[in-house]
Amino acid sequence: MNFHAICSDIDGTLLNSERDLSPKLKSVISRLPADFPVILASSRMPAAMRHLLEDLNKPNQPLIAYNGGFVLGPSGEVLDSTSIPLPIVQAIFELISRTSIHFSLYEGENWYEEKEDYWSKREITNTKVNPTWKETEAVLADWQKENKGAHKVMVMGESNEISWLFGELHERFGNDLHLYRSKDTYIEIAPRKISKATGLALILEQFYPFGMEHIAAFGDNYNDIDLLQKVGIGVAVANARPEVKAVAKYLTLHHKEDGVADFLEKNFPNP
Incomplete structure (x- = not known):
């Protein structure tokens, strides 16, 4: 199997049951060539993400953060920045x-929380x-002055409230936003026009002399579908959503069974 780089999702794909990188x-x-690109693509x-690359x-390495909304080059330079417009965030x-939903x-490089609670912890x-730690109103007021928006909004709460909010957001902003319900209690919100695949295409265009067909990409959730469809070797872990498995060319073990490592070990010429 011939691929020149890896692009992997993190949570539910690369990490094990301890939410860490396994020794395997x-x-x-470590057995891959020193110049072999390992590109992380995440909603994180x-x-x-950086501490995982250090480990x-x-x-x-380049990074695809916020599902493609914030793309960084190997030296940390910003290659692309696409945010949710402030009026939509507001x-x-x-x-x-008027709900108990966490916002x-x-x-x-910034993550803002109002208070320490179950969700932030x-x-x-x-x-x-x-x-x-900063009041949301103060953050939004600063962004108003600085002409900024959010690269990601994450809302968390009880599943019935999250279901209601998902419907409301889809009806009002379905043409403007990606709404990823990664769990029953989460919605990750990103701009509609970006994806992990758009971020990867930009990185390849600027830094590597090969195209998407030479990438092995790994994923498990809805926000990985476009990525797995666009690369030459799209791999779903066994715990992936059915929709992700449907578009993947290959299936590997569960993320708790080192699915990414197992696939690489079996299919890369020399790891």
Whole structure:
């Protein structure tokens, strides 16, 4: 099997049951050529991705953050930045103001939270990043002055409230937003015109002398569908959504069984 780079989702794909990189995965990656690109593509913010590249001993790699809304080159330079317009962010915030739904804002290298609660603590644990504690109204007021929007809005809460909000957002902003319901209790919100595949195409165009057909990409969720469709070797882990498996060319083991490492070990010429 011939591929010149790896592009992988993180949560539910690359990480194991401890939400960490397994010793087997680290071993397999360490046996790849030193100049072999390992590109992470995630809804995560950059800081929640860099420590994983450090652990893989692949620090100077491009990053596709916020599902393609914020794309960084190998030296950390910003290649592309696409945000949700501030009026839409404000409308989402107003929509949840009379609910118990948790509201998180992401912009560039920044993650903003109002208070420490169950949801913010969970994200801190999962991503190993600490937010900036700041009132949402103050963040939005600053963005108004600075002409900024959000690279990602994440809302979390009880599944019935999240279901209601998903319907409302789809009806009002379906043409403007990607709405990823990664769990029954989460919605990750991104601009409609970007994806992990658009971010990868930009990186390849600027830094690598090969096209999407030479990439092995791994994923598990709705926001990986476009990526797996566009690359030459699209691989779904066994725990992937049925829709993801349907578009993947290959299937590997569950993420808790080192699916990415197993595929690489079996299909790369020498790891």
